[in-house]
Amino acid sequence: MDQKQIYQATVAHYLSPIREYLEDVTVSEIMINHADEIFIERDGSLVKTPARFADIESYEIAVNNVLQFTGKSVSDENPLIDGRLPDGSRVHVALHPCARLGTVMSIRKYNKSVLDIDWLVELGTATDEAVEYLKIAVASERNMLVAGGTSSGKTSLLNALSTFIPKGQRIVVIEDSAELQLQQDHVISMESRASDRYGRGHVGIRELFRSSLRLRPDRIIIGEVRGGEAIDMIQAMTSGHGGSMGTLHADNPFDALARLETMALMSKVELPITALRSQVASALDVLVQMNRSLSGHRIISQIAEVEGLDDATGRYKIRDIFTLKRNPAGSERRTSLAWTGQKSLQAGHLNEDEEGLVTEKTRRIFESD
Ligand SMILES: Nc1ncnc2c1ncn2[C@@H]1O[C@H](COP(=O)(O)OP(=O)(O)O)[C@@H](O)[C@H]1O
């Protein structure tokens, strides 16, 4: 039996209480708080299930078995464990005493059916007009970040947007744990590596980034920017790797830029703040804000372009292209994403190929006055 078969047999045996949810593609996450308290996320909503492990012992044995497949061992030094199951699902385990009431395990499933862009429109996450705008932005090599809170759908949107990257480009994808599934044929995926139990062998996002620059990429995609690699990304974006993309945790476009600054400062690169700020401003072109409502509905809530720095105040200047507008009473949703009436900074600057992507819906955003 190979590892995968052993895993399947193990799942069938030790994880039988949650097997139903592991096999259900409409379930995206399984959260076990206690042996007898198990939640799932389905279509964006949290639901408590009737499932339970027979007792605490069988739950702990199941967790230990799962951890075996992730190659991590349970030890007192390491009470917070991240891993990946043979089927690609991500597991996070928090052990007592960090988890105060006992072992907590969460499995984020790797569902092969990637949310494609049409499906995102169907779900009400994006509008046709915004999608067509983003298609032009991606094709015309704008540098773009998708911002949002935890589980707001950033990675899923980035994945969907990556389908707009023209064929033939060489794309390097750098991630902490491989989630993106690019459809192009010229993709190099790199994943960071945690150090082993003796503290050896760590390969971080920054090292991967430096290596990736030597691989002659046309574009670089960073799954999630969360540390000093921000400075590498900013510098790559301003030096010939147009069309680079990534996600980051932020509440609005200004917050996204401020966080990039802060993260770049974590890199020990000596750069005056004014110089850094103007690099950030010239690196980033488009910011897409994701939002997750209490009901679990994910939407793009804002799309803005970065204009640069304000001469007088030294602050970022952004131009909102799409924002949420209130719908008439009685509509299915309270708000929807709508064009602000402001033109793209690219208006009048598209080349012939890009011009060909402009449609009836987006003409008013991209035509010059
Ligand atoms: N637009 C969407 N509508 C509904 N569910 C979504 C949407 N985007 C993502 N999801 C689901 O939400 C969860 C988190 O998505 P993900 O893209 O990983 O978020 P993030 O990168 O912001 O943490 C996943 O289970 C995913 O299937």
Ligand SMILES: [Mg+2]
């Ligand atoms: Mg993500």
